[in-house]
Amino acid sequence: MKKLSIDTIQTPIGGVLLVVDDGRICSLDYEDYEQRMLLLLRRRYREFELQRVVDPCGFSSRVRAYFAGNYAALNELPVVTGGTDFQRQVWEALRTIPVGTTRAYGELAKQLGKPNASRAVGAANGLNPIAIIVPCHRVIGANAALTGYAGGIARKEWLLRHEGIRVK
Known part of the structure; x- marks a missing residue:
């Protein structure tokens, strides 16, 4: 079963769920849209396990920096989106x-x-x-x-x- 890291980040617009797959961000969605996020992850991975990790790969810190006004903090973050x-x-x-x-x-x-x-x-x-x-x-x-x-x-x-x- 695929293991994915997940962290919750508190932001001025609500909690954000960050999911990481082998050192790349595969999902970032809002806490109140968790079911949508899980649906998209199931379509992609079928079976997976979410493991709570604090600040996986330092990515949560970069998201917090963006919300603090450092817009460049999100540049160059590695992502893996799946999709067509x-x-x-x-x-x-x-x-x-x-x-x-x-x-x-x-x-x-x-x-x-x-x-x-x-x-x-x-x-x-x-x-x-x-x-x-x-x-x-x-x-x-x-x-x-x-x-x-x-x-x-x-x-x-x-x-x-x-x-x-x-x-x-």
Whole structure:
């Protein structure tokens, strides 16, 4: 059975669950979305065991640093997302959106060379298993609307404001 390390990090927007697989982050989700996280982990690993570990690989400290204002703390963190080829392309593209900026779903689709795939980009965005580090919160609607976020719109708004983005 696959053994995964898990830690809970207290943040200004609630508890965050960080899951690590062999030195790479495979999940980061909100405590109140634990069932969603477990469902995504089951799809990926089928059977696994979560073992409580304090600050696995120093990753929890890096997440805390981000919330303390060190936005670069999340850069270069190793992740393993799973997913389809297209989903992985979307999630990799999300990591290229700089702190303090946003992209529309259509812009992200164009960046991927698939200008008609904005809905597919949105669907992949919604299944992102690694919140904040793979910054799906930086993707907004074409009219700058704060459309869907698996952690809730209030958290998305908080994260964007935290990163210095003016939210309507």
